[in-house]
Amino acid sequence: MKKITLLLLCLLTSTYLLAQKPSNETISITGKVVDANTNQPLEYATVVLKNTETQVVSGGITDQTGSFNIKNPIGTYEISVEFISFKTIKYPVQEILSNKNLGTIKLYEDTSSLDEVVFIAEKSTVDIRLDKKIYNVGKDMTVKGGSASDVLDNVPSVDVDPEGIVSLRGSENVRILIDGKPSALVGLSGADALKQLPSDAIERVEVITSPSARYDSEGTAGILNIILRKGKASGFNGSVNVTAGDPKNYQAGVNLNLRTEKINVFSNLGYNNSRSPGIYDSDITYLTGNVVDSIRVENRDNERLRKGFNANFGLEYYLNKKSSITGTIFVRDSNNDNVSINNISSFDTSENNLYNSLRIQDESEKDQTLQFSLNYTNNLDDKGQKLTVDLQHSASSENEFAIITDTNPETNTTNELSIDNLVQADYVLPIGENSQFEAGYRGSFQDLSSNYLVVAPNLDPAYNPSNNLEFIQNVNAFYTQFGSKINKFSYLLGLRAEITNIDIQLLNNNENYNKNYTDLFPTVNFGYELNDDQSFTLGYSKRLRRPSSRYLNPFESRESEVIFSKGNVDLDPTYTNSFDLGYLNTWGKLTLNSSIYYQHSTNNISRVNSQDVRFVNGKETNVIIRQPINLASEDRSGFEFTANYNASRKVRFSGSFNYYQFETEGEYTYNVTDPNNGNLTPITQNFDTKNDSWFTRFDAKITLPWDIQSQTRVFYYGPKNDAQSEREGILSTNIALSKDILKDKGTLVLNVSDLFNSRKYQVVGYAPSKENPTNITDQTFQRRMRQVSLTFTYRFNQSKNQKDRKPAGNREDDGGGDEF
Structure with a gap:
């Protein structure tokens, strides 16, 4: 199939690990995947490696900078790079005996796929960045039918008391942002306003305990940045x-x-x-x-x-x-x-x-x-x-x-x-x-x-x-x-x-x-x-x-x-x-x-x-x-x-x-x-x-x-x-x-x-x-x-199970500018 999901990739990787004979000689295949039109990194792009000798498939996915680092035994591989709604790149079969850097790989948008079915991610994950931790709300059933206060109350390090006061690591001195900016969504009375914002409107919450200079200095305990769903799919x-x-x-x-x-x-x-x-x-x-x-x-x-x-x-x-x-x-x-x-x-x-x-x-x-x-x-x-x-x-x-x-x-x-x-x-x-x-x-x-x-x-x-x-x-x-x-x-x-x-x-x-x-x-x-x-x-x-x-x-x-x-x-x-x-x-x-x-x-x-x-x-x-x-x-x-x-x-x-x-x-x-x-x-x-x-x-x-x-x-x-x-x-x-x-x-x-x-x-x-x-x-x-x-x-x-991608013109994180 054209689009290999992360779940299938993990299963195939497990099969590979069980089937491959032990080897003390391993090599690293590295590179970076970007959008050819904007040069923006493509997170969650899939890199597939097929061993032509054993027919075993393995691989990995790119991180938030578009980079990947895959460790495999030496061998002969067919390599392909894929991302939803982009044209797949396939490399010729080659024998890899030492570490190999594929450099910057540019993918072009596949305009013929714009009308295809959209995929929305619902799994709950934690992503660690230099200046913040990102908690994807995902498929968190305990907040269904709830409010933004319920979402925050289920984020590690955060507590919401009976009066609706939000605290971070036990301190109430926390700044709440919406999409990286102060917002009227928080309202004159932040506690009451958060209780009226439905949980279904929230995509993720960023917990920023050591904010960079990009963010307001307000909030001595740190910042909670609520990212709303915006519908970026085709x-x-x-x-x-x-x-x-x-x-x-x-x-x-x-x-x-x-x-x-x-x-x-x-x-x-x-x-x-x-x-x-x-x-x-x-x-x-x-x-x-x-x-x-x-x-x-x-x-x-x-x-x-x-x-x-x-x-x-x-x-x-x-x-x-x-x-x-x-x-x-x-x-x-x-x-x-x-x-x-x-x-x-x-x-x-x-x-x-x-x-x-x-x-x-x-x-x-x-x-x-x-x-x-x-x-x-x-x-x-x-x-x-x-x-x-x-x-x-x-x-x-x-x-x-x-x-x-x-x-x-x-x-x-x-x-x-x-x-x-x-x-x-x-x-x-x-x-x-x-x-x-x-x-x-x-x-x-x-x-x-x-x-x-x-x-x-x-x-x-x-x-x-x-x-x-x-x-x-x-x-x-x-x-x-x-x-x-x-x-x-x-x-x-x-x-x-x-x-x-x-x-x-x-x-x-x-x-x-x-x-x-x-x-x-x-x-x-x-x-x-x-x-x-x-x-x-x-x-x-x-x-x-x-x-x-x-x-x-x-x-x-x-x-x-x-x-x-x-x-x-x-x-x-x-x-x-x-x-x-x-x-x-x-x-x-x-x-x-x-x-x-x-x-x-x-x-x-x-x-x-x-x-x-x-x-x-x-x-x-x-x-x-x-x-x-x-x-x-x-x-x-x-x-x-x-x-x-x-x-x-x-x-x-x-x-x-x-x-x-x-x-x-x-x-x-x-x-x-x-x-x-x-x-x-x-x-x-x-x-x-x-x-x-x-x-x-x-x-x-x-x-x-x-x-x-x-x-x-x-x-x-x-x-x-x-x-x-x-x-x-x-x-x-x-x-x-x-x-x-x-x-x-x-x-x-x-x-x-x-x-x-x-x-x-x-x-x-x-x-x-x-x-x-x-x-x-x-x-x-x-x-x-x-x-x-x-x-x-x-x-x-x-x-309901696959990753949404953002449009080519604006691959932002919706809340704080580019991540380094």
């Missing part, structure tokens, strides 16, 4: 998927693609209608000295109803064989209803009931996003010289209205509008065969307004959180980097300069805050290939964390009368120096990828609990205020490993383990107000602490009788303590079953998320400190309960 093809689940989870998605020689049209359409019940229970013990004064119990039932539509339309036009223009439009419109029913009781030390209340918050929320993007790509010559220019404009609005029914009823309204613009240019210049120079500019400009209004007849004016915030942030960045490969050693050195200008206005209080700073961010990445199975990477990068508008906005949450969350308008950025040492090794069927990392942060942003005294229902009450502050420093170190074991074609196991320890130093001084006379009492809180934590995953994929695919994933997050809290360990289990139907054009997936309904966060918090607490809060919260869903996917003009 002809007209697509897929339709629908999901039904309990609790209520209705989703529908359509992915369509049409590609000819001159244009590529792609689209992703999605609709969701879901209900997510959750709980938040807290027992607050009030102390005077070491004596219990009273106990307040809050049992809160939350229900989040989401209904939304999102669409992504794109048109890529090939100006010629070397350049193209791509325009995309993204639209999102969602309507959410969040209902919180809080049963409140208060008791004295003899358990006599002092007070009962029912506090109901009914909040409606409307989010809308419109984003336009334009990309120009020009492969300037046949040697890899390249220029790309990106323009992006987006407008995101979020409007919330909440009615709170209680002894003291109130309403609150939030209206936010963010206008974001992005200008980016990147230039790549190859130098010789193994070196590359890059330079570029990125300008990001955000103008956000937030109007928050609380109306309550009995609200103390001194504690009215209403405010009107204007936030302007402009960042101009320039970068350059140079990389080269010398035999088995490779390196990538870069420097990025960023000029940040921030202007904050609190219109209600007539307060202005201006923060301007210019910083340099060096990056260093090394790689060494010990042999074909073992390699090392070493990376260093300087990063920062700018406080977002939500961290700066001083409005207070209103779901509870005694527990508030708010921002801090006077936050400064955090700076982090990161070091990462990685090791990759393959032993037959087992692959191990491991890392040791260390991070030192100054001016670290941490969320802390402080106390205040307010009148609640006519009584002086200690309240807890949770807000971010700048601490002096944090040191974080740890190690992680990911292992994959393919026991057989029908049984595959994988697992990951991450252990880290952190040490924080710093003090925080704040004032407690006496509500009777307004006097201020300063309290100094020490946050010096040293602790550790860990989390692990185990994944088993097994083919059952009747070709039913099963997948089981177990996740455990170990206990974690800091200066003000103690959190218990968390265990959750997901299972899924998949069956192909309709002659492999359709697939049914039954997915059970959190099988034992055990993903509950149990935290004990101390305010102001563990040593001298006046409040001890025992909390249990669960954002989403066990979910059962059934997903049906139908593909037309697609096969």
